[in-house]
Amino acid sequence: MPLFVNKTLITDQEIKTETGYMRAEYAKTFPDQSIQEQEKTLFNWALENITERVLLKEYALKTISISEDELKENTDGVQSKIDKLIIQIKKEAPLVTEKEVKDYYKENKNKFMISEKRHVKHIVKHPTKKSLSEINKIYDLMKKAEEELKDGVSFEKVGGKYSDCSGNGLDLGYISIGEMVEAFENTVFSLKKNETSEIFETEFGFHIAKVYDISPPKIAPFEQVSEQILKELQEERTEKYIEDFVDKLKSDSNIKYINPKNMVKSAKIGFTFTKPLNFLLIKPSGPDCNISCDYCFYLKKGKLFNSGKKRMNLKTVEKMIKQAAEQSIESINIGWQGGEPLLMGLDFFKEVMKFQKKYGQDRFTNSIQTNGILLNKDWAMFFKNNKFLVGLSIDGNKNVHDKYRRDSSDNGTFKRVEHSAKLLLKSGVEVNSLSVVNDHSSEYIEETYTFLKGIGFTHMQFIPVVDIDPVTDKISKFSVDPKKYGEFLSNLFDMWKKDFSNGKPNIYIRFFESVFYTYLGMESPDCNLMSECGKYLVVEHNGDIYPCDFFVDPKQKLGNLNKDNLLELLNSEKQNKFGKVKKNLPAKCEKCKWVSKCFDDCPKNRMMTGEKISYLCEGYKMFFEHADKDFKKFANNLR
Numbered sequence: 041m042p043l044f045v046n047k048t049l050i051t052d053q054e055i056k057t058e059t060g061y062m063r064a065e066y067a068k069t070f071p072d073q074s075i076q077e078q079e080k081t082l083f084n085w086a087l088e089n090i091t092e093r094v095l096l097k098e099y100a101l102k103t104i105s106i107s108e109d110e111l112k113e114n115t116d117g118v119q120s121k122i123d124k125l126i127i128q129i130k131k132e133a134p135l136v137t138e139k140e141v142k143d144y145y146k147e148n149k150n151k152f153m154i155s156e157k158r159h160v161k162h163i164v165k166h167p168t169k170k171s172l173s174e175i176n177k178i179y180d181l182m183k184k185a186e187e188e189l190k191d192g193v194s195f196e197k198v199g200g201k202y203s204d205c206s207g208n209g210l211d212l213g214y215i216s217i218g219e220m221v222e223a224f225e226n227t228v229f230s231l232k233k234n235e236t237s238e239i240f241e242t243e244f245g246f247h248i249a250k251v252y253d254i255s256p257p258k259i260a261p262f263e264q265v266s267e268q269i270l271k272e273l274q275e276e277r278t279e280k281y282i283e284d285f286v287d288k289l290k291s292d293s294n295i296k297y298i299n300p301k302n303m304v305k306s307a308k309i310g311f312t313f314t315k316p317l318n319f320l321l322i323k324p325s326g327p328d329c330n331i332s333c334d335y336c337f338y339l340k341k342g343k344l345f346n347s348g349k350k351r352m353n354l355k356t357v358e359k360m361i362k363q364a365a366e367q368s369i370e371s372i373n374i375g376w377q378g379g380e381p382l383l384m385g386l387d388f389f390k391e392v393m394k395f396q397k398k399y400g401q402d403r404f405t406n407s408i409q410t411n412g413i414l415l416n417k418d419w420a421m422f423f424k425n426n427k428f429l430v431g432l433s434i435d436g437n438k439n440v441h442d443k444y445r446r447d448s449s450d451n452g453t454f455k456r457v458e459h460s461a462k463l464l465l466k467s468g469v470e471v472n473s474l475s476v477v478n479d480h481s482s483e484y485i486e487e488t489y490t491f492l493k494g495i496g497f498t499h500m501q502f503i504p505v506v507d508i509d510p511v512t513d514k515i516s517k518f519s520v521d522p523k524k525y526g527e528f529l530s531n532l533f534d535m536w537k538k539d540f541s542n543g544k545p546n547i548y549i550r551f552f553e554s555v556f557y558t559y560l561g562m563e564s565p566d567c568n569l570m571s572e573c574g575k576y577l578v579v580e581h582n583g584d585i586y587p588c589d590f591f592v593d594p595k596q597k598l599g600n601l602n603k604d605n606l607l608e609l610l611n612s613e614k615q616n617k618f619g620k621v622k623k624n625l626p627a628k629c630e631k632c633k634w635v636s637k638c639f640d641d642c643p644k645n646r647m648m649t650g651e652k653i654s655y656l657c658e659g660y661k662m663f664f665e666h667a668d669k670d671f672k673k674f675a676n677n678l679r
Contacts, residue, residue, distance in 0.1 A: 043087070044296045045094045050087075058086035069678060072498060072548055074429065074470055076405040080318070080371055081565070087316075088562075095289040100125040126282075133281035136273040144269055145262050151669065152260040157214040159253035160228055161195055163203040166245040182239050182246045189236060195250050204245075214255060224249070279561060280636065317368045317607045319576040320360070321375045321589060325383040326350030326581040330413055331453055334444040335478055335505045335518045338379060341592050345582065351384065352581040358395050360579060360601055365400035367607040372400070376408040377589070386418060393426055407431065409474060411445070412460035413453060420467035430471045431501065432461055435481050436488035443480045444518060458495070465496040472499040472550070479517060482524040485531045493539075493547065501550040502532065506645050506655050515648060515655070522655060526662025533667050543677060555667075558637050559675040568642045574619025577610055585609055587618045590644040626652050634664045 043050040059082045066082055073081075100121040145152070163185055165178045185202040189195065199210040217225055223242040228249050231237055236250040327341040328350050342350075364372050374396075376389075396404040407429040423430055434457050435441040442452030464471045473492050475481065481488060492500055504525050509516040520528070532549070539546045554566035564570060567588075578586040583601035586592045596618065598609045609615060622643050628651065629640045640646060641654035648655035 043091075044294070045091050046098060046293050046295075048094045048098070050090050050094070054090060055083065055086050058090055059083055062086065070553075074427070076371075076373075076427065077429075080373060080405065083371065084318070085562070091290070091295065092286050095286065095293060096122055096125060099289060104128070129282055129285050130278050133274075133278040136270055136277060140273060141266055141269050142262065144273060145265065148665075149259050152265050154258050154260050155216045155218075156229075156257045157216045157255040158228060158231075158251050159214050159255075160212045160249055160251055161199065161210045162205075162212060162247050162249040163195075163199045163210070164205055164245055164247050165202070166204050178246060179239070182248065186239055186248060189248070195236065214253075283561070315575060315610050317364065317372060317577075317610055319373045319375065320364060320606070321377060321576060321578045322352075322360070322381075323377060323379065323578065323580050323589070323592075324352040324357075324381050324388070325379045327379045328383055329378055329380040329411070330383060331380070331411055331445065331447045333411075333446070335476060335507065335516070337507055338589065338592075344592065344594065345580075350379070350581045352583075354388075354391055356581075356583045356601060357388075357392055360583075360606075361392070361395040361404075362399045363601070363606045365396075365403065367605070368403065371403045371405060373405045373407065376406065378409070380411055380414070381408055382410050382414040382419065386422060389422065405429075409433065411453070412457040413447075415460040415463060417463065417467070420463050420469055423464070423469045424467055428469070430464055430469055431474045432457070432464065432471055433474045433476075434458070434461055434492070435475045435478075436484060437491040440481045440484050440488055440491075444476075444478060461495055461497070471497070472501055473497040474501045474503060477502050477504045477520050477525060477528055479520055479524075482520050482528045485528050486535065489532060489535050498546065499548045499550075502528075504656060504659075506648055508648065520656075520659075522658040523662065525656055525659030526666075527659075529659065529663040530666040533663070533670075537670065552667075555637060555664075556671060556674060559671045560678065569638050571623060571639045572619045573622045573643065574610075574615050577606060577615075587615055590642065591618070628653060632661075634661060637664055 043055075059079075062082055062085060063078075066078060070078065097118065101118065104121040104125050106117060106120050106124060163182070165182055167174050167178055181202055185198050188198050188201075196210065200206045203210060212220075215225075215228070217229065219225075220228070221242050221244070223240070224247065227237050227240045227247075228251060231249070231251045233251055233254050237248055240247055240249075323338075326345055327338045329336070329339060332339065364374075396406075406426065408423070409431040411433045422428075433445070435443075435445060438452065438454040441454040441457065445453050445457075447453055461471075461473070475488060475492070489500075504520050506519045507516045508514065529551070533552065536545065536547055536549055536552065551566065554564045554569055557564045558569070567573060567575065574587050576588075577598070578589045578592060579601055580586065580592065585598045585601060585604065585606070586596055587598060588596075598604070598612060598614055622639060625635065625640050629635050638654075638660050641656055641660065645654040645656055646652050654660070
């Protein structure tokens with residue numbers, strides 16, 4: 041389906057070409073993502089790249105002039121104007137003041153900690169052939185060196201006589217942790233000042249080391265780091281200024297998707313769509329569930345609907361699939377949630393697959409969230425064959441999981457869910473663990489992470505729970521404490537980093553991956569961290585449509601699938617108004633240096649405080665402070 045940016049037509053082929061440029065590098069960076077996930081993200085990035093280039097080109101042609109000399113340097117006059125525009129925008133970015141640099145230094149002194157350094161000299165012998173006889177010969181020489189040192193001969197004289205690195209090679213200067221191999225550091229950093237080690241071995245040979253001086257850890261003086269701070273702050277400000285400039289161009293532009301089938305149905309040929317339809321969250325069984333978790337917010341939605349079983353009929357399913365296929369750009373993801381969607385039965389989902397094939401060929405991808413109680417081999421085979429991404433709700437080991445995830449008879453569900461996890465993993469189903477972070481589980485991060493890894497999960501999601509107790513009208517007992525949430529994320533981050541191989545993660549944690557997008561100058565795919573809400577629709581079992589599952593509420597209802605058009609509802613005034621609520625940030629957030637990382641979280645979590653600031657704000661700040669340096673390093677390495 042073609043896209044118009046003002047009067048410029050962007051064809052499907054242009055988007056495919058742009059996607060092709062990025063595909064190989066993206067696949068290297070996110071190797072464990074499914075092909076469907078990769079293609080969906082690449083498509084959205086390509087669309088974003090092309091749109092921004094078109095808008096910058098249009099603006100440059102209207103506002104920038106170039107001289108004959110400039111044109112001689114670059115025969116492409118259009119590109120010259122675009123380059124000149126970018127330089128001009130950068131120059132317009134407000135300069136960071138000396139006060140801001142000093143304030144940043146005062147507030148972040150721990151970032152400029154100079155680690156302990158030790159002045160070290162060493163005597164080393166390197167084996168060449170590494171035969172047993174040669175190793176014994178070298179060791180005997182090192183023993184002679186050690187004996188001479190004990191007899192009072194100077195380290196320098198002994199080193200000049202025996203060491204393979206004599207002269208200046210003896211002196212390693214001041215070293216800190218991380219500069220030498222681990223075996224060398226373990227010995228050297230256990231010595232006292234003026235103490236000489238015994239003979240020890242590393243991968244490079246045999247050593248004797250002596251510590252001449254110890255410089256304790258200290259905070260770098262302002263003068264030493266002020267230039268670095270200024271550079272980093274200015275780069276961040278300039279990048280943000282360019283982003284804001286492009287966002288302003290987008291908001292002032294007419295971005296339109298043209299689909300003849302949709303236009304015939306809506307009879308609104310001039311209807312402008314700024315948001316594509318690429319994700320639907322479906323509640324086929326409404327809030328019905330076969331267990332009763334204390335912290336489940338969606339169980340309460342049952343009072344909004346008629347009593348009895350909530351089940352989506354096949355007529356509604358077909359209408360939804362048909363509309364989605366007609367109105368989406370390239371591909372569309374369907375997320376099946378509840379309640380418990382598996383209550384619909386396997387035959388229901390087999391019919392869904394038939395509708396998707398009939399109307400969308402291979403353009404649909406599916407994910408499903410389940411508590412795992414009803415899973416069996418037939419379900420596992422179905423998910424495998426139809427390439428479903430399964431999110432399995434499992435909070436951790438038995439102690440953690442059974443605290444709140446209990447059935448209607450108040451029995452724990454851990455054993456049944458653990459069995460389902462093993463079944464899915466053994467069957468080769470693409471599966472993520474979905475773990476709720478609550479007042480109890482936040483105390484057991486190490487046990488939870490270790491358990492999930494041990495069972496075989498390589499993709500994990502951790503979802504904080506924040507809710508109001510309807511009786512006391514205060515934060516519920518099971519809600520995670522903000523500080524505990526910050527500690528949870530920080531500790532999880534450290535454990536996650538330790539599992540890296542060759543600088544890349546072996547475990548994929550959705551929240552960390554979502555935050556990383558922002559360090560690459562891209563919008564996070566996690567709606568909690570986006571600058572605006574309203575990017576998808578929720579379809580309830582009876583066809584009612586809402587902007588978000590946290591806001592399934594009569595006041596927020598957008599319409600009904602059986603009489604309304606999905607794409608029009610997604611771009612309706614009511615949905616746009618809902619989406620822009622998140623942009624109304626309190627002054628405290630506007631001044632926060634982390635605002636571009638979280639945009640004050642989900643509006644639902646803001647409602648828990650009187651200041652309209654996310655209840656979890658303190659936790660987010662703790663985590664961003666803790667992980668910022670590493671995320672910047674990851675981003676620089678990737679670039």
